[in-house]
Amino acid sequence: MSGLAKAFREKLERAATVGTLSVKADTLSGDGTRKWLFDIGGGSAIETVFIPEETRGTLCVSTQAGCAMECVFCSTGRQGFRRNLSTAEIIFQLWRAERVLRASGGARAGHRVITNVVLMGMGEPLLNLDNLLPALRLMLDDDAYGLARRRVTVSTSGIVPMMDRLAAECPVALAVSLHAAYDELRDRLMPVNRKYSLASLLAACRRYSARSPRDFITFEYVMLAGVNDGERDAAALIALLSDVPSKVNLIPFNPFERSGFSRSTSDVIKRFNDRLNVAGILTTTRRTRGDDIDAACGQLAGRVAFR
């Protein structure tokens, strides 16, 4: 960097380091899904997953090592919390994946390999918002990655005040991990609900809608056999989402060791899906991708052993 002024070089030297994370594992699934395990030091590792589809390539990025939210059906939640990722560690995942995929011929000329980023890997992104916001701005900046706001999605388990802050400071697409449509059940599945109830969460979603680059909020709903997949649950969900522009993603549960839950049958998932669609809520069932490499939703870090 000899082209830079000496004083500025010295300032940079004091303020910044140039480095990269080492790769502990790089796994390719039979369906093209690719998962990296990056060493972040101190015995911790994070995971990043690329999911190729016909018309887009989605990168699922982690924001924390582990997660403090303790959702009982989630493999990452069972691992406990280690630490927040820095802005550099968050943006590194995109930088690294883009480079590797490009080098391995994943891009057609003039096309991006990674067209969408979802902050849905390990961790609760909104509990690391100070580090996440600069990373989001780099993803959106035309001089960096230049992704459209609606192609970057932040997922949250429902940290209400931080949803308002995200809306005010960097409104990108929002996905809410809902997983239950009434408080009594959500309190049990997701302890965050004891602090921010469904009523306050849905009110925050309505406020967010006014700033969202998409005309809907995505609600994630994992299908747990006999727990949240019945007629009562479908009816409660329809009522709950009646005045929020919504899209629902049903996620067939991916069992992991000692989870204590099992996946709803395909028939039950289809019935639930149809019930919501008939009620006018756009609903899709997520195809399980990459489950041969533990990269499907809720399986991230399932096999990462913290020392």
Ligand code: SF4
């Ligand atoms: S579902 Fe999300 S918020 Fe809940 S424990 Fe897992 S990673 Fe954390």
